Amino acid sequence: xxxxxxxxxxxxxxxxxxxxxxxxxxxxxxxxxIILLVQGQNxxxxxxxxxxxxxxxxxxxxxxxxxxxxxxxxxxxISIINSVKLWNIGAEGQIFMxxxxxxxxxxxYEISNPNLSIIVLLLSAFIGGAICILLPxxxxxxxxxxEIITTLLFNYIIIGFTVYLVNGPWKDPNSLNxxxxxYVGKEVYLPVVFGKLSYGFIICLLCTxxxxxxxxxxxxxxxLRISGGSAxxxxxxxxxxxxxxxxxxxIGGGLAGLAGGxxxxxxxxxxxxxxxxxxxxxxxIVAAITGMRPLGIFLVGSLFGALTIGGTVxxxxxxxxxxxxxxxxxxxxxxxISQFFFTYKIKRVIENV
Amino acid sequence: MNxxxxxxxxxxxxxxxxxxxxxxxxxxxKGKIHGLLGENGAGKSxxxxxxxxxxxxxxxxxxxxxxxxxxxxxxxxxxxxxxxVHQEFRLINNFxxxxxxxxxxxxxYTDNFQEAFEKYSDIFTLSRDSSTPIKxxxxxxxxxxxxxxxxxxxxxxxxxxxPTSVLTPQETNQLKLSLQKLSNEDNKAIVLITHKLKEIQExxxxxxxxxxxxxxxxNLNTQNVTKNDLITLMMGEIKESKISKxxxxxxxxxxxxxxxxxxxxxxxxxLKNISLKIKAGEILGIAGVSGNGQVELANxxxxxxxxxxxxxxxxxxxxxxxxxxxxxxxxxxxxxxNRLGVGLAPGVSIIDNSAIKDYFKSRLGPHLSSNKMLxxxxxxxxxxxxxxxxxxxxxxxxxxxxxxxxxxxxxxxSNPEVIIAAQPTRGLDINAVExxxxxxxxxxxxxxxxxxxxxxxxxxxxLSDRIIVLYEGQIVKEFNIDEADIENVGLAMAGSNE
Numbered sequence: 134x135x136x137x138x139x140x141x142x143x144x145x146x147x148x149x150x151x152x153x154x155x156x157x158x159x160x161x162x163x164x165x166x167i168i169l170l171v172q173g174q175n176x177x178x179x180x181x182x183x184x185x186x187x188x189x190x191x192x193x194x195x196x197x198x199x200x201x202x203x204x205x206x207x208x209x210x211i212s213i214i215n216s217v218k219l220w221n222i223g224a225e226g227q228i229f230m231x232x233x234x235x236x237x238x239x240x241x242y243e244i245s246n247p248n249l250s251i252i253v254l255l256l257s258a259f260i261g262g263a264i265c266i267l268l269p270x271x272x273x274x275x276x277x278x279x280e281i282i283t284t285l286l287f288n289y290i291i292i293g294f295t296v297y298l299v300n301g302p303w304k305d306p307n308s309l310n311x312x313x314x315x316y317v318g319k320e321v322y323l324p325v326v327f328g329k330l331s332y333g334f335i336i337c338l339l340c341t342x343x344x345x346x347x348x349x350x351x352x353x354x355x356x357l358r359i360s361g362g363s364a365x366x367x368x369x370x371x372x373x374x375x376x377x378x379x380x381x382x383x384i385g386g387g388l389a390g391l392a393g394g395x396x397x398x399x400x401x402x403x404x405x406x407x408x409x410x411x412x413x414x415x416x417x418i419v420a421a422i423t424g425m426r427p428l429g430i431f432l433v434g435s436l437f438g439a440l441t442i443g444g445t446v447x448x449x450x451x452x453x454x455x456x457x458x459x460x461x462x463x464x465x466x467x468x469x470i471s472q473f474f475f476t477y478k479i480k481r482v483i484e485n486v
Numbered sequence: 487m488n489x490x491x492x493x494x495x496x497x498x499x500x501x502x503x504x505x506x507x508x509x510x511x512x513x514x515x516k517g518k519i520h521g522l523l524g525e526n527g528a529g530k531s532x533x534x535x536x537x538x539x540x541x542x543x544x545x546x547x548x549x550x551x552x553x554x555x556x557x558x559x560x561x562x563x564x565x566x567x568x569x570x571v572h573q574e575f576r577l578i579n580n581f582x583x584x585x586x587x588x589x590x591x592x593x594x595y596t597d598n599f600q601e602a603f604e605k606y607s608d609i610f611t612l613s614r615d616s617s618t619p620i621k622x623x624x625x626x627x628x629x630x631x632x633x634x635x636x637x638x639x640x641x642x643x644x645x646x647x648x649p650t651s652v653l654t655p656q657e658t659n660q661l662k663l664s665l666q667k668l669s670n671e672d673n674k675a676i677v678l679i680t681h682k683l684k685e686i687q688e689x690x691x692x693x694x695x696x697x698x699x700x701x702x703x704x705n706l707n708t709q710n711v712t713k714n715d716l717i718t719l720m721m722g723e724i725k726e727s728k729i730s731k732x733x734x735x736x737x738x739x740x741x742x743x744x745x746x747x748x749x750x751x752x753x754x755x756x757l758k759n760i761s762l763k764i765k766a767g768e769i770l771g772i773a774g775v776s777g778n779g780q781v782e783l784a785n786x787x788x789x790x791x792x793x794x795x796x797x798x799x800x801x802x803x804x805x806x807x808x809x810x811x812x813x814x815x816x817x818x819x820x821x822x823x824n825r826l827g828v829g830l831a832p833g834v835s836i837i838d839n840s841a842i843k844d845y846f847k848s849r850l851g852p853h854l855s856s857n858k859m860l861x862x863x864x865x866x867x868x869x870x871x872x873x874x875x876x877x878x879x880x881x882x883x884x885x886x887x888x889x890x891x892x893x894x895x896x897x898x899x900s901n902p903e904v905i906i907a908a909q910p911t912r913g914l915d916i917n918a919v920e921x922x923x924x925x926x927x928x929x930x931x932x933x934x935x936x937x938x939x940x941x942x943x944x945x946x947x948x949l950s951d952r953i954i955v956l957y958e959g960q961i962v963k964e965f966n967i968d969e970a971d972i973e974n975v976g977l978a979m980a981g982s983n984e
Contacts, residue, residue: 141880141882141883218833350853350854350856351852351853351854352845352846352849352852352853352854353852354854355838355841355845355854358831358834358838359831359834359838359842361833361834362831362832362833362834362838363827363828363831363832363833363834365824365827365828366827366828366829366830366831366842367831368790368810369788369790369810369820369822369828369829369842370810370842370843371789371809371810371811371814
């Protein structure tokens with residue numbers, strides 16, 4: 134009888150995540166090409182158009198990076214929560230909640246200095262995201278409730294809440310019956326760095342460096358790693374694992390909320406159901422592909438932003454924009470499978486009785 | 487003599503480098519209760535798992551009713567009527583008693599269930615309706631249902647793995663009567679696996695003894711053997727200790743005063759009035775079968791368990807109300823029994839694991855210096871000759887011996903005042919055991935007060951200056967090493983109080 138035994142490799146190549154991303158990406162592009170061929174399109178033509186329209190000019194590059202901001206920030210939030218081996222599936226809801234709390238502060242308080250106002254509003258977006266994950270975090274550390282379920286379900290609650298707000302109390306009377314809140318004033322729009330690129334990107338860069346530091350170089354990150362490895366070891370080491378987990382979850386939710394705030398102040402300028410276009414879910418893909426590494430999230434998030442822009446513009450050729458989604462999803466699939474082969478070796482065992 | 491119902495011959499089974507069963511013979515008769523005695527790790531469970539078809543032996547033959555059986559898997563074993571009650575119950579908690587008893591396809595009382603249920607309820611003195619869900623039963627009642635399940639599945643051979651470990655003395659006595667009825671009236675062949683001498687003498691008619699994978703005694707007539715015979719068989723002769731006991735002892739470094747502890751989940755008192763003192767340069771051995779309060783005592787002294795009555799004093803300072811971190815700062819080290827899972831975090835890198843005790847010394851505000859951590863790991867690797875492939879590799883990839891060296895090195899490098907070491911050498915090969923025991927002795931000679939918890943009597947006799955025996959959460963005996971002998975310690979471990 135032949136059996137196969139899986140064993141973890143002792144030394145895992147430092148670049149294995151990067152290699153498996155490349156392998157995954159080529160699988161994604163291959164499958165995307167096959168679908169395009171079946172549809173009677175020339176994949177080379179489609180892809181080169183996508184490239185040109187997503188990174189071919191300053192304007193297109195800045196659009197792509199703008200799209201990348203929410204992916205990266207929400208991805209960083211997922212990554213920091215995953216330090217304790219927990220999954221935040223609720224980034225989508227946290228993005229909306231960031232926008233909602235921002236708008237609430239905006240309409241409730243008047244701050245004359247626009248720069249100060251922007252800072253306060255972005256902080257309130259961060260707090261909004263943290264509020265959104267507060268109950269799942271409490272349920273996790275007090276009762277051990279599975280955070281995957283609770284964070285996921287909160288998406289539906291928050292999106293329902295958004296629909297209520299934009300059809301009810303916050304509905305803009307001038308929106309021609311389109312369900313959306315009133316626009317925020319131009320004075321709190323995020324300024325641009327160049328082209329269309331908003332200052333959100335600078336915040337995003339700082340957050341990437343910050344999360345990288347927090348996860349890899351700080352005492353807090355260390356304590357999260359030990360707590361994630363074994364709760365009993367954490368108790369043995371005198372680490373308050375529940376407290377650290379709670380804080381990590383709030384920071385993670387806050388980062389997704391901040392993504393919602395930046396999106397509102399730089400792109401949509403108002404709360405509507407279109408505030409996030411599935412960024413919170415795509416961010417899970419981004420974080421998973423990179424093995425939760427902050428710098429990787431930054432790079433892959435940028436690439437996925439470009440893919441999304443490219444996907445939108447090829448619609449003019451009569452190609453469905455879903456081709457970008459297909460590539461993103463198959464890239465994740467391919468990357469996870471190849472990551473498996475980088476992590477484990479498979480041995481054939483011959484058993485003789 | 488009647489015919490052997492089941493016989494296995496020349497069984498070999500190994501797990502990696504460890505020879506679990508070495509040329510083992512074992513056989514059973516109808517209508518008899520057999521005892522299988524042995525220390526933890528002697529191979530009892532491996533043998534039972536082979537009989538119930540869960541493990542395949544590397545070589546050896548299996549005969550049932552005189553006929554050779556080529557291969558035994560759980561399915562075939564069930565067809566031959568071999569059934570086992572495991573230490574962890576395998577009942578479905580939300581199902582009724584009836585559903586659990588009739589779940590298996592081999593169950594024989596489908597039509598006349600009620601009649602059979604009443605008959606065996608009587609034998610087991612169970613007064614429950616068959617529609618009661620399992621989750622409403624007490625542990626003792628669940629045990630009864632587990633054994634009844636074997637009967638309902640028409641098992642002729644019943645293997646019971648430590649059935650009394652969860653029972654009160656009264657329930658144990660009741661179980662004895664029920665099993666005797668089953669063997670007499672239903673002609674069942676029963677195997678009782680245990681390390682409790684008292685029970686093996688009261689329950690069984692025939693005794694087998696396993697030691698280190700070798701069957702050292704077969705089919706002994708229970709009436710003709712004494713407790714002392716069994717202890718000698720089970721534990722073997724103690725090797726002459728080669729370690730000098732001329733160590734100089736100083737003042738008391740660890741004092742524990744009348745500790746009482748109750749497990750909140752079961753409300754069973756797990757520690758009763760424990761008081762002990764350990765001097766500088768002294769090793770106090772804690773003997774006892776596992777589960778008699780050792781882990782709880784170690785957790786209380788190290789500060790992990792805070793919910794107890796009593797005092798813990800280190801160097802004259804009462805630390806009863808202090809947490810783990812404060813006790814670490816007083817240079818108290820704890821080497822837990824569960825090395826991967828408590829002492830070391832699986833899935834986390836070697837370098838992260840090496841810093842668990844002292845990581846706050848590599849910190850600068852919120853910053854953790856990875857250079858300092860690496861220096862620290864390299865120091866451990868050098869000083870304790872640890873073979874570690876890559877600091878970033880998962881700690882689970884280390885061999886057992888290297889894992890334990892990393893753990894002990896981490897806990898000992900600061901030259902601790904007090905050391906709690908639980909099962910520091912369990913499951914390791916002889917070279918690693920030697921190296922680690924030397925470390926403990928070195929630490930003794932540099933003035934640490936050491937509490938050594940071990941189930942290995944060889945080790946306790948070799949290293950300790952005094953031995954305390956824990957049984958059911960109480961200190962039942964205390965010996966100075968020169969007046970201790972293996973028989974007395976063994977008897978005290980088995981709960982015998984003469």
